[in-house]
Amino acid sequence: MSLDHKRINMSKISLIVSLAMIWLFQGCLLLSPERLDVGNDERWWGDLGKDRIVRLKQDVLLERRYLSPYGTINKDFRMERISVQEFKTDPSRWPQFAIVAGGTRMRCVRLKRYFSTGYGEYEVMAEILDGDHRRKVVDIESLTFGSPYQEGGKGSLKINPEYLDFAN
Numbered sequence: 001m002s003l004d005h006k007r008i009n010m011s012k013i014s015l016i017v018s019l020a021m022i023w024l025f026q027g028c029l030l031l032s033p034e035r036l037d038v039g040n041d042e043r044w045w046g047d048l049g050k051d052r053i054v055r056l057k058q059d060v061l062l063e064r065r066y067l068s069p070y071g072t073i074n075k076d077f078r079m080e081r082i083s084v085q086e087f088k089t090d091p092s093r094w095p096q097f098a099i100v101a102g103g104t105r106m107r108c109v110r111l112k113r114y115f116s117t118g119y120g121e122y123e124v125m126a127e128i129l130d131g132d133h134r135r136k137v138v139d140i141e142s143l144t145f146g147s148p149y150q151e152g153g154k155g156s157l158k159i160n161p162e163y164l165d166f167a168n
Contacts, residue, residue: 046157
């Protein structure tokens, strides 16, 4: 094989590797979620709104900064849900959770959109105004509905009436 032939093969390999790297890099950009703070645009808030007060209609679980009607634990490499009722029977069994009582008021403080190809959600942050967790800022997204995918999603954010109502 001549030296020129080896150079051509190396050029082809370099081109293929370069194209593969570009393709992988583009894929990462397209698949990683874009994060946009949309809290200052009232059209994104839908039924909610910055500084709007909502009230819990029933007890929910708090895990770190997330409020949810259930907690999630990893048990033997399986995700398992813990209901509020299960938690109340033996809170010491799940020290990572706490109860936020029905009737607790929260003030909406921040709204972000997360979206990419095949994925999207809101981050709806609210400050707890009452009780043991007063002043804590938590994500209440799991107590809401809405589609953050595109500009047409503006105004789609709604409270889940099973868990929240408006206090003002």
